[in-house]
Amino acid sequence: MAKNEVKIPKATLKRLPHYYRFVSTLHNSGVDRVSSKELSEGLNIDSATIRRDFSYFGELGKKGYGYNINYLLKFFRTTLEQDDMTKVAIVGVGNLGTALVNYNFTVNDRMQIVAAFDQSQEIIGRTIGNITVQSMEDFENKLEEQGIQVVILTVPQQVAQKVSERITSAGITGILNFTPQRINVPEKVQVHHIDLGIELQSLIFFMKNQ
Template sequence: MSNESMKIPQATAKRLPLYYRFLNHLHTSGKQRVSSAELSDAVKVDSATIRRDFSYFGALGKKGYGYNVNYLLTFFRKTLDQDELTKVALIGVGNLGTALLNYNFLKNNNTKIQIGFDVSPERVGSKIGDVPVYHMDDIEKYLESEKIQIVILTVPAPAAQPVTDRLIKADVKGILNFTPARLHVPPTIRVHHIDLAVELQSLIYFLKHYPSEDEAL
């Protein structure tokens, strides 16, 4: 138990970046220690869940004391591979793509959008911030030379699958898909969907059908 290479539940893995960010915040504001209860209030996750999540990685805290912010932070930095810079490409420099290019992922993530791709002659050859935009014809070329295996997809829906087919051949491993299209990929490739319309619509559904949820909290 608490084996280094043990598989952590997906739900836990998804919360790690959240914890990490708040620990960073605590560290910056000079806090030395923190309890699962404090963390819970800040990140809005049940304190028992937090302790459970942490304990998958072994005993990170001390009974009667809590967690040492610095220690936790260092540990998660390693766990989340925050030591080395992760390079990402973005395909489709439209409204949303441009917004993401301007979004500062580097700040406390050590992840950088290295290059952008588009087809529009106005955008190809330009720079958004310090990120160069190349023509989509050259996707394979640049992904290989820059050794990029993670792609943010913000192209129009009809272009999503054709582009994806090329990404598969270009040995991409992960796709963050902002298009409404459900991508067909081999099981070796991981796709995370962020479907804006679905998110909005499901929020509306919940509001109308689950009136004042958690009456008892």
């Protein structure tokens, strides 16, 4: 069944990048094929869940053979649109923003932070890696000029909503929100919330109750 003929669960879509990264690692290691059991062990995801996720996209493998790595790699690149470079901007260059710019998605050559913005005069003009922090006054012009599609939001919580409104007004339809604030955006905008406090609390809970 083609992916445009069925509604793919959000949980499945969120797992696709994990599958892609693991398959890329296998490919780089010279592996030709992999079973759902091996995927399960490598990703710590139940094999039944993996088979169900893959079933939404048709026949990706063969029973008794497993999955062809080259085929899976091509499939995930196409599905995740990884044949094109996605340009990302950081808004808010404090400690976390600085760390993310330094990291700069080096594990994936199809996503790259190309710009960083802040409103503090103490931060504007600072060079982090190969990126110079720019003023928010130039935000809209630089987005268009550099072809930026996604923004990572790492501003203080109290200004997150206001800044997100400016981001979406500039035409950005994808935000990775690292602030605790749950921002309200237009329906066409995709927001993924990364609350480090909640993630850590969840980790500790599962550690104590496994």
